[in-house]
Amino acid sequence: MVAPGGAPALMMDLRTRLPGLDLEARLEADREVLVLFGPSGSGKTTILNIIAGLVRADAGEIALEGQVVFRRGVPGAGRDLPARARHIGYVMQQYALFPHMTALENVAYPMGRAPDRLDRAARLLDLLAMGSHAGHRPAQLSGGQQQRIALARALAAERSILLLDEPFAALDAGLRDRLQADLRRLRAELDLTVLLVTHRLEDAFAIGDRLAVVRKGRIEQVGPVGDVFRRPATRGVAEIMGIRNLITARVASADGTALTLEWDGLRLEMPHVPDVRANQDVTAYIRPEDVKIVYPDRPLSDAVAHNVFDARVTSHHESAAMRVLSVQLENGRELEVRFPALSYRPIRLEPGDTVRVALRREGLLLLHSTDTGAGST
Amino acid sequence: MNALQLSGLITAVATAGIVVIGLPLAWLLARRSFPGDVVFETLILLPLVLPPSVVGYYLLIALGDAGPLTSAGVHLLFTWQGAALASTVVGLPLMVKSAKAAIASVDPALENAARVCGSGEWEVFSRITLPLAQRGIAAGTVLGAARAFGEFGATLMVAGSIPGRTQTMPLAIYDAVQAGRYGDAHSLVLLTSVLAFFSLLAVARLEQAGATTPAHGAPAGGV
Numbered sequence: 001m002v003a004p005g006g007a008p009a010l011m012m013d014l015r016t017r018l019p020g021l022d023l024e025a026r027l028e029a030d031r032e033v034l035v036l037f038g039p040s041g042s043g044k045t046t047i048l049n050i051i052a053g054l055v056r057a058d059a060g061e062i063a064l065e066g067q068v069v070f071r072r073g074v075p076g077a078g079r080d081l082p083a084r085a086r087h088i089g090y091v092m093q094q095y096a097l098f099p100h101m102t103a104l105e106n107v108a109y110p111m112g113r114a115p116d117r118l119d120r121a122a123r124l125l126d127l128l129a130m131g132s133h134a135g136h137r138p139a140q141l142s143g144g145q146q147q148r149i150a151l152a153r154a155l156a157a158e159r160s161i162l163l164l165d166e167p168f169a170a171l172d173a174g175l176r177d178r179l180q181a182d183l184r185r186l187r188a189e190l191d192l193t194v195l196l197v198t199h200r201l202e203d204a205f206a207i208g209d210r211l212a213v214v215r216k217g218r219i220e221q222v223g224p225v226g227d228v229f230r231r232p233a234t235r236g237v238a239e240i241m242g243i244r245n246l247i248t249a250r251v252a253s254a255d256g257t258a259l260t261l262e263w264d265g266l267r268l269e270m271p272h273v274p275d276v277r278a279n280q281d282v283t284a285y286i287r288p289e290d291v292k293i294v295y296p297d298r299p300l301s302d303a304v305a306h307n308v309f310d311a312r313v314t315s316h317h318e319s320a321a322m323r324v325l326s327v328q329l330e331n332g333r334e335l336e337v338r339f340p341a342l343s344y345r346p347i348r349l350e351p352g353d354t355v356r357v358a359l360r361r362e363g364l365l366l367l368h369s370t371d372t373g374a375g376s377t
Numbered sequence: 378m379n380a381l382q383l384s385g386l387i388t389a390v391a392t393a394g395i396v397v398i399g400l401p402l403a404w405l406l407a408r409r410s411f412p413g414d415v416v417f418e419t420l421i422l423l424p425l426v427l428p429p430s431v432v433g434y435y436l437l438i439a440l441g442d443a444g445p446l447t448s449a450g451v452h453l454l455f456t457w458q459g460a461a462l463a464s465t466v467v468g469l470p471l472m473v474k475s476a477k478a479a480i481a482s483v484d485p486a487l488e489n490a491a492r493v494c495g496s497g498e499w500e501v502f503s504r505i506t507l508p509l510a511q512r513g514i515a516a517g518t519v520l521g522a523a524r525a526f527g528e529f530g531a532t533l534m535v536a537g538s539i540p541g542r543t544q545t546m547p548l549a550i551y552d553a554v555q556a557g558r559y560g561d562a563h564s565l566v567l568l569t570s571v572l573a574f575f576s577l578l579a580v581a582r583l584e585q586a587g588a589t590t591p592a593h594g595a596p597a598g599g600v
Contacts, residue, residue, distance in 0.1 A: 054489050083492040096490035100508045109504075110494035157494060 007066035009193035010161055013074075014050060014060035021046060023057075023217040033187060033194040035204040035225065038214035038240060044197040045093065047214070048163045051195070052090050053083035064088070064161055089154030089162040093169070095146045097138040103149045104134040110157035124152040128182065143170035147179065155186065162187075164196040168203055180207045201229075201241065213237045234367060235283050244336040245291070247284040247364075254278050261364075264331040269306045270364035283367045288324070288338035290363025293347060294356040304358035311335070313353045325349060327357055335359075378541055380549035380565070384526060387457055387545055391464035391525035395472045396518055398465070403476035403517075404502065408485075422470040429467065429530025436463055436535045453535070460536035460543050464525035472521040479513020480506055516583045523576040527569070 008030035016023045023043045027034070036044045049055040050070075051062055059073030069081040097106050104121050111117035125131045128148045138146055147167060154162055167183075168176045184207060187194050198204060204211050204225050211225040213232075220240075221233040232238040238246060249261035249268065254276055261268040261284060268284070276282065292304045300308070311327035314334065318324075318341060325337040337357065349355065378386070406418050424432050440446055440453045440462075453459035483506050491501045507514070529547040536543035538552060546569055553562040 052489075052493050054492070083489070084495045084497055086493075087495075088493060090490070090493045092486055092490060094486065096484070096486040098487060098490070098505060109491070112495065153494070 007063065009065055010051070010195065011063045012047075012051060012060065014047075014057040014062070015073075016046075016050065016055075016057040016059070018046065018055075021217050023047070023050075025214070025217070025219050027195075027212060027219060027222070029193050029195055029210075031191055031193055032209040033184070033196055033207050034222075035208035035211050036195060036197045036214050037201065037204050037211055038199065040199055042214045043217040044199075044214050045165055048090065048165055048195065048197060051086075052088050052163060053081060053086045056080065087157070087159050087161075089157050089159040091147075091150045091154045091162070091164045091167050093165045095138075095150035097146055097149055097153070099138050102135050102137055103130060103141065106138070106149055107152045107156050110153060121152070121156060124156055125149075127186075128152050144172075144175040144179070147171065148182075151179075151183070155190070160190075160192060162192050162194045164194060166197055166199070168198070168200070176203075177206075183207060205229075213240055215240055231365065232285075232367060238283075238285055238367060243285055244288055245286045247286065247333075249282060249284060251276055251278050251280045251282055259366075264333060266309060266329060266331050268359060268364060269361055270366075271362060273366050276366065284364050285367065286335075286359055286363045286365070288336040290360040291327075291335050291337040292358045292360060293337065293339070293344045293349070294358050295344075295347065296356060300358075304360070306361040307359035307364075308356055309359075311355055311357045313349055313351050313355060315351055316349055323349070327355065329357075380540075380544055380546050381568070383457060383541075383544065384546040387461045387464055388522055388526045390458075390461040391468055391528075392518065392522040394461070394465035395468045395521040395525065399469050399472035399517065399521065400476060400514065402469075403473050403514075404480055404506070406473065407477045407480035418473075421473055424467045425470040429528070430534060432467060433463065433531035433534025436466065436531060440535060455535075455537050455539065455543060457536065457543055460528075460532045460545060463531040463535050464528040467528050467531060468521035468525035471524055472517040475517030475520060476510065476514045479510035479517070482513070483509045512583045512586060516580045519576050519580050519583070523573060526572065526576075 008028045010027070010029045013026040014023065021041070021043050023046060025043070025047055027047075036047060038044055046055060050057050053069070057070070057072065060070070061068060061072075061074055061076070062070040064086060068076070068079050069086050071077065071079045098109065101109070103125065104118060107124055108117040108121035111120060114120070122131065122134060125134055128151060130145060130148050130152065133141060133145060133149075138149065141149065147170070151167070154164075164183075168179060171179065180203070183194070186192065196203070196207065208225045210223060211228045212222040213220045213228060215236045220237045221228055228237070229241055232241055232243060235246060247261070247263055247268070249263040252260040252262040252267065254260075254272070257272050259270050259273060259276060261270065261282070270284065294300065294304050294308055309329050311329050313325055314328050315326040316323070321341055323339055323341050323343075326334055327337055328334050335357070347355065402421060406414065436459075437454070438444060440459060446453060453462060487505055487509070488501050491505045496504065527547055528545070529551070532543070532545060533548060538544045538548040540549075540552075544552065546565055550562050550565045550569070553559070553565065
């Protein structure tokens with residue numbers, strides 16, 4: 001998403017060692033919402049703090065709008081601009097509103113001594129539908145209202161780069177939707193580059209243009225949100241994204257049209273993948289929605305013409321819309337199966353029942369071969 | 378100058394010294410760590426527990442003929458300025474302790490937010506840290522001033538008890554009792570007690586107001 005010929009709005013390449021965190025991260029973002037997604041403790045907030053100039057990295061480089069604001073331990077003149085000179089808008093995790101100032105004074109704070117600061121701050125409050133709370137202190141405002149004041153304060157500095165740390169964490173669903181819509185609109189109107197930290201995948205889908213998966217201080221994968229979700233690069237990413245049904249197998253044959261996997265005694269057929277050869281160890285996965293239950297008394301449709309196995313139901317959960325089964329295959333491995341609650345009504349699916357399942361051929365996907373095997377299984 | 382005026386002058390000068398020296402020290406100890414910081418803090422707080430005569434003895438050496446100030450041409454022994462210095466030294470620990478706790482209780486994230494908003498360190502301190510720590514700092518100032526006002530032992534050692542020049546209220550009371558002028562002693566004791574009572578009352582008010590105000594945000598119009 002880098003504009004042709006121009007430097008990206010934000011570029012960072014960092015290494016740092018902190019207590020409990022060994023960070024090594026490279027990122028670029030330009031006029032988009034880049035979501036940093038990962039479990040707590042993975043280093044997301046630290047990355048924001050380093051960019052903002054509140055934590056100093058051991059080595060690396062940060063450039064904002066083409067200007068180097070930090071450079072240390074790498075070729076080039078050393079630089080470390082203080083936070084106040086980095087020109088970034090930053091909404092911190094607990095909003096960090098100044099408790100002794102009104103909402104209006106908070107928003108006007110970054111405007112220094114400009115004579116029209118209170119007018120401009122009032123307009124920003126109106127923009128975020130907070131005009132009627134201008135005179136209130138943060139303690140008198142709800143979490144969502146505080147969040148909007150913090151966002152207005154970050155926008156008040158008229159920075160082109162905005163860092164948001166879990167901005168939707170304390171909000172109920174309705175308010176979250178509204179704020180996400182506000183943020184998308186403001187990003188487009190003001191042509192901002194937004195780096196947003198979250199541990200909720202829904203936020204990434206709702207607001208992100210691209211997704212960077214952070215795990216143990218490393219950026220494991222960066223790409224358009226849907227791509228990363230559909231094609232996780234590593235087992236670590238797949239686990240973080242909540243992907244079930246990871247299959248550790250060996251390629252039995254690869255003939256240019258299909259792959260056959262040997263999975264603890266079962267043979268799985270899946271579409272051809274370039275550069276995968278026989279006898280290679282691979283990790284595949286299949287979404288629970290792509291594991292189908294086979295009617296014993298009906299002819300096999302195309303969707304379930306391959307990879308059909310006997311299985312035993314080990315657990316069964318049902319919500320209004322979805323049913324989720326765990327089934328154990330003949331090779332002892334468990335799979336999760338998900339389907340709309342009204343499907344398969346004629347089939348008994350209680351724990352202990354035997355069913356036939358089909359792993360949809362096109363639903364089997366390989367994790368990228370860059371997997372370093374850092375997964376837990 | 379009578380004893381009350383002299384005490385007022387010395388307390389005012391000492392209080393100014395306590396604030397000017399104590400506030401930066403409190404900020405330093407609350408917000409920065411450096412090698413030997415704990416030892417440094419302990420040294421500052423030492424006058425709290427040392428007998429006043431020991432503090433006075435150190436000051437006597439520092440201000441005496443062989444001391445650094447005398448060789449620099451400053452003679453403070455047996456002057457009201459010397460008494461003010463003694464009062465500053467004994468009052469300082471109370472200020473440092475109270476202000477340090479108040480500054481440390483200000484959420485560093487607020488200071489960082491101000492930095493990101495473009496504030497330099499002085500602006501961060503004056504617009505964020507100081508207003509949020511003001512109750513503790515005010516309490517420390519009152520306590521330090523009260524201690525400076527009541528200073529006796531160290532003052533006696535370095536400034537003597539020269540009526541009209543270095544004889545403060547506490548020294549005048551001692552002098553009156555020694556000389557059997559109980560009438561004088563009574564009125565001076567009463568005056569001192571009233572002043573001490575209202576100082577402590579002010580501190581209690583400050584602490585009470587601080588306790589009923591959540592760290593994050595006083596309701597508008599709160600006392």
